[in-house]
Amino acid sequence: AAGVIQSPRHLIKEKRETATLKCYPIPRHDTVYWYQQGPGQDPQFLISFYEKMQSDKGSIPDRFSAQQFSDYHSELNMSSLELGDSALYFCASTPGRNTEAFFGQGTRLTVV
Amino acid sequence: GQNIDQPTEMTATEGAIVQINCTYQTSGFNGLFWYQQHAGEAPTFLSYNVLDGLEEKGRFSSFLSRSKGYSYLLLKELQMKDSASYLCAVERSGNKLTFGGGTRVLVKP
Numbered sequence: 687a688a689g690v691i692q693s694p695r696h697l698i699k700e701k702r703e704t705a706t707l708k709c710y711p712i713p714r715h716d717t718v719y720w721y722q723q724g725p726g727q728d729p730q731f732l733i734s735f736y737e738k739m740q741s742d743k744g745s746i747p748d749r750f751s752a753q754q755f756s757d758y759h760s761e762l763n764m765s766s767l768e769l770g771d772s773a774l775y776f777c778a779s780t781p782g783r784n785t786e787a788f789f790g791q792g793t794r795l796t797v798v
Numbered sequence: 799g800q801n802i803d804q805p806t807e808m809t810a811t812e813g814a815i816v817q818i819n820c821t822y823q824t825s826g827f828n829g830l831f832w833y834q835q836h837a838g839e840a841p842t843f844l845s846y847n848v849l850d851g852l853e854e855k856g857r858f859s860s861f862l863s864r865s866k867g868y869s870y871l872l873l874k875e876l877q878m879k880d881s882a883s884y885l886c887a888v889e890r891s892g893n894k895l896t897f898g899g900g901t902r903v904l905v906k907p
Contacts, residue, residue, distance in 0.1 A: 719894075729885070729897050731895060731896060786846055789840035
C-alpha cells in the first residue's frame, strides 16, 4: 500500500540558506501535519492543513511557511536557516479527523 | 495549554512485561495515541483510545481513563525488537497531535 512520501530524505544547507521540504500524503488523505524532531526529542507539531486550508498552527517559526496544493501534497518552506533548524522533519497524513496519523520517513535537515 | 508526562527510560528483560504510563492535562481532548519509534525512523501507530477501558492488540494493550487523564501501554512477552521509544500523543480538537517526551524502552536478553 502507498505510504506518505517525503522528499528529499536528506538535505544539507548552509546558514541563511533556504530549503523546501515536500510531502505527498497517502491517496485520499485530506489532512497533512508537519512535525519537527530534534535529536533525542519528541516530535513537535509545526502546522497542519485540512482540505488545502491551514487548520492549526503550532511552534512554527515565522521564517517557515507551508501550504497544501490542489493535489493535496504539501511543502514546508524554510528561510534564513539557523543551526538549530537541524532536525528530522516528519510529515503525517490522515483520511479525515479523529483518525490515526500515518507518518512519512522524514527529511533529515542538517544546517552547517 | 497541555502537559503530557511519561517516564524517560525503562529497562526490562526479554519475555517480561513492561507498563509505560502517560498522564496528561489538556483541553479539548479527543483521544490518545501510542506510537513506537525506532531511532531515526518515523513513528508507527500502535493504538488509539477514545473511550475509557482497555484495548488489546496482540502483545500490546493500551488503557485510558479520561477522568484521571491517564493512559498506559502494556507490552507483553517482550522481544529484543521492542527496544524503541514509545510516544504517548494526545489528540485535541482541531485534529492536532501533541506528543509526550517519549519513553525509551531497552530490552535486555
